[in-house]
Amino acid sequence: MGNMFLTNEELVKKDDDHKPAKLPSIRPRWSAATGAPRSKFLKRLAMVFALGVFVYLFISNLPTDLPIRDRRHPVYRGRPEADQPHAPGPGSGRRPGGMPKLYDQKPQRQSPPPSNAPPTAPVPPQTPYSGPIIYLKLLPSLQAIYTTSGTSTVNKNVLFAAANLKSAALLLPMACQMGDELRNYVHFALLGGSGIDMEQLRAVNGIDESCKVIFHDARPDFAQASAPERLRQSSARALRHINMYMHPQAVVIDGSGVEEDYFLAGVRKQAPVLGMPLIELPKNAHSRLAWITKLDASSLAAWDKTSIDIVIHAPSASSGGLIHLLKSLSEADFSAGSAPHLTIELPHDVDPGTVEFLKTFQWPPGRSRLPSHPRQLTLRHRIPRSRLTEEESSVRFLESFWPSNPKYSHVLVLSPQAQLSPRFFHYLKYSVLHYLYSGAALTQEWDSRLLGISLDLPSTQLDGSQPFAPPSGKGATPFLWQAPDSNAALFTGQKWIELHGLVSHLVEYEHKTQPPPAFFASKLINKRYPSWLEHALKLSRARGYWTLYPSEVTARNLATVHSELYRAPEEYERELGKETLEDTELPVPGDTLFESLPSGGLLPFDEMALLLWDGSDTTLSDLDAAAASYTDEFRRVVGGCQALAPEDLLAKKSMKDLFCMKDD
Missing domain, CATH: 3.90.550.10 (Spore Coat Polysaccharide Biosynthesis Protein SpsA; Chain A)
Incomplete structure (x- = not known):
C-alpha cells in the first residue's frame, strides 16, 4: 500500500531507499545567532550606563540629616491632639507583650538641632526644633510597673509630675513622704525640656534609695532644643502613654507659679480628657498641704469631685x-x-x-478682681x-x-x-x-x-x-x-437627703394628727438650739448614726x-x-x-x-440595739405600723419605711 503514495521518480530510486545509508544531521528550525548586530549591542550598553547613572544619583542624594529612629523605645509622631487614646484591643496596634505602637503615619522631615553636629563642625543658628516627638527612655520604666496593676482603671498609683526643676524640687520631698506611708505606689515623672540626668536630679534633691518613689523620664528627644509648642504637645502626649500603663488615680503638679507654662497648658488640657484628677499644689504646699501625703489613692481620686x-x-x-x-x-x-x-x-x-x-x-x-470668676x-x-x-x-x-x-x-x-x-x-x-x-x-x-x-x-x-x-x-x-x-x-x-425626707413626712404627719402622740411630747434638745436639730437627733437615733x-x-x-x-x-x-x-x-x-x-x-x-x-x-x-428599739417604737406609735413584712423593715433613703408607706 506504501507504493500507492510514491511518484515515478521515487519508484526509480526505490532500491537506493532501501539500502542502509548515513542520514544527514537535521537542522533545527531556530538557532542562536553567531553574532549580535552592532546596533543592538550599543543600545543595551547605553541602557546599562543610564541605569548606573540613576543609581549613583539616587544614592548620592539620599537625606543624611534625619534622626535615627530607635525602635526599642516608644515613638510618637504627630498624632492629632484631638485624638483620644483608645483601649487596646484586637487590631489596636499593640505589639507582642501588650506594647502599643506609638508612632504616627505622617513624619515630618526636619534638620536635627545643632547639638547633634560633630564637635569640630561649626554650629549654624537654627530655629527651635519642632520635629516628630520620640520618647527615648519612657517605655522601660513603664514596662517595669506591671505589678502595680496599672492596666486597671482602679489601683493605688499616684503620679507627681514636673517640667521645671524648681517645681521638681518642691514635689519630690512630698512624693517621698507619701511613699513612706506605704498606702500608694508613688511615681514621679520628669517632662519638659530640661537636660538634667535623672540620677543627677535625685542627687541634687537628696533623694536616695530610701525614697519609695518610681521615677519615669518622660522627656522627648532633643528636649532642650524643642520649641515651646512641641514641649506642650510632648507633655500632653506623655500623659497619654503614662495613663495607658499606669492609670494614676491622681496627678499632683506644682501650681505655685514656678512651673513652665507649656507644661501646665498641656497637662491641664489632657488630664480632664483622660479622667485624671489634677491636684495643683499652692505655694508652701509642704507645710499647708502636707496632709495629702497621708491619703490613699482612692481618697485622692475624689479630690476634684467633692x-x-x-x-x-x-x-x-x-x-x-x-x-x-x-x-x-x-x-x-x-x-x-x-x-x-x-x-x-x-x-x-x-x-x-x-x-x-x-x-x-x-x-x-x-x-473679685477676676471678672471671669x-x-x-x-x-x-x-x-x-x-x-x-x-x-x-x-x-x-x-x-x-x-x-x-x-x-x-x-x-x-x-x-x-x-x-x-x-x-x-x-x-x-x-x-x-x-x-x-x-x-x-x-x-x-x-x-x-x-x-x-x-x-x-x-x-x-x-x-x-x-x-x-x-x-x-x-x-x-x-x-x-x-x-x-x-x-x-x-x-x-x-x-x-434622709433628714429632708424625715422632716417632710413628719410635717405631713403632724398636719393629719392632732394632738401629736406622746412620743413627741417631750423634747430632748434644749431650746437654745434651733428646732431642726431635734429632727437630726431623731434620724441619728433611728438609723444608729x-x-x-x-x-x-x-x-x-x-x-x-x-x-x-x-x-x-x-x-x-x-x-x-x-x-x-x-x-x-x-x-x-x-x-x-x-x-x-x-x-x-x-x-x-x-x-x-x-x-x-x-x-x-x-x-x-x-x-x-438602741437604734432597733427606737425604730420599732417609732414605726408603731408614729407610723401606725402593725405587722410589717421583711421588705418593709429595710431602711430607705426617703424614710418611708418609718411611716409604713410603699415606694411609688
Whole structure:
C-alpha cells in the first residue's frame, strides 16, 4: 500500500531507499545567532550606563540629616491632639507583650538641632526644633510597673509630675513622704525640656534609695532644643502613654507659679480628657498641704469631685456675729480646693450693719478682681414679717441646700456666733476624703454611719442640764457621738437627703394628727438650739448614726463659738428673750492644727470612743440595739405600723419605711 503514495521518480530510486545509508544531521528550525548586530549591542550598553547613572544619583542624594529612629523605645509622631487614646484591643496596634505602637503615619522631615553636629563642625543658628516627638527612655520604666496593676482603671498609683526643676524640687520631698506611708505606689515623672540626668536630679534633691518613689523620664528627644509648642504637645502626649500603663488615680503638679507654662497648658488640657484628677499644689504646699501625703489613692481620686457648700442663717436685728463669721471665712485658706458656694439666709428685718457690710463683701475671697470668676454668693431675704414656727424654721433650713450629687456634695452649716480658724477648710477636706472615699472607708462602709463632721466641741449636753466632758481618758483624741451639732458642722449629702425626707413626712404627719402622740411630747434638745436639730437627733437615733467630734486640742484650732454673740433661734426668741451664755476664748491660730492630730493622721472609727445621744459610753452592738428599739417604737406609735413584712423593715433613703408607706 506504501507504493500507492510514491511518484515515478521515487519508484526509480526505490532500491537506493532501501539500502542502509548515513542520514544527514537535521537542522533545527531556530538557532542562536553567531553574532549580535552592532546596533543592538550599543543600545543595551547605553541602557546599562543610564541605569548606573540613576543609581549613583539616587544614592548620592539620599537625606543624611534625619534622626535615627530607635525602635526599642516608644515613638510618637504627630498624632492629632484631638485624638483620644483608645483601649487596646484586637487590631489596636499593640505589639507582642501588650506594647502599643506609638508612632504616627505622617513624619515630618526636619534638620536635627545643632547639638547633634560633630564637635569640630561649626554650629549654624537654627530655629527651635519642632520635629516628630520620640520618647527615648519612657517605655522601660513603664514596662517595669506591671505589678502595680496599672492596666486597671482602679489601683493605688499616684503620679507627681514636673517640667521645671524648681517645681521638681518642691514635689519630690512630698512624693517621698507619701511613699513612706506605704498606702500608694508613688511615681514621679520628669517632662519638659530640661537636660538634667535623672540620677543627677535625685542627687541634687537628696533623694536616695530610701525614697519609695518610681521615677519615669518622660522627656522627648532633643528636649532642650524643642520649641515651646512641641514641649506642650510632648507633655500632653506623655500623659497619654503614662495613663495607658499606669492609670494614676491622681496627678499632683506644682501650681505655685514656678512651673513652665507649656507644661501646665498641656497637662491641664489632657488630664480632664483622660479622667485624671489634677491636684495643683499652692505655694508652701509642704507645710499647708502636707496632709495629702497621708491619703490613699482612692481618697485622692475624689479630690476634684467633692464639693462643700456653706449655709448660714442670720438672726434678726443682730449683725455682730454674722460679720465676725464672714470675716473669718474671708481669711480662711481655700487652697485645698475651690472656694465653697456660700448661702446666707436673711430674716425679714435685716440689721442695718449687715446691709452695709454685705454691700462690699466679696466671695470668693481675694478673687473679685477676676471678672471671669463666677460669683459664689447667694443671698435670700425672707418676706413674711411674722416669726417662724418650729415647723417653718425646720422647713426653711432644709430648703436652703440640696446636694446635686449625694455622694460628693456636702454642706457646712454655720451658726452666726461661730468663728473659724484659717485652716478649717483643710481639716474638712482631709476628713471628708479620708472618711468617705478612702479604701478603708469603702470596705468598712464608714459613710453608712457618718451623719456629719463637727468643728466644734460642745460645752454642754444636748438638754443643757450639765456640762459636757469628752470621753474619760480620751480627751486628746476625736470621738463619735450620736448627738448632732448645729454650731459648725458638715452634713454629708446622703444624710441630708434622709433628714429632708424625715422632716417632710413628719410635717405631713403632724398636719393629719392632732394632738401629736406622746412620743413627741417631750423634747430632748434644749431650746437654745434651733428646732431642726431635734429632727437630726431623731434620724441619728433611728438609723444608729453618729457625728465625728474633734479632740479638745484640735477643736481649739478649728472653731470657737462666741457665746457673747449668742441670739436665741427665732422660733424660740419669745420664750428665751435675749439670753446669753458664757464667753469663750478666741481660736488659736491654725498653724498647729495638724500637729494636734495623731502622728498617723486621722484615726479609724474603731479606735474612737463611741457615745449615745445622752453622752454615755456605748459599743457598736449596743448602739445598734438602741437604734432597733427606737425604730420599732417609732414605726408603731408614729407610723401606725402593725405587722410589717421583711421588705418593709429595710431602711430607705426617703424614710418611708418609718411611716409604713410603699415606694411609688
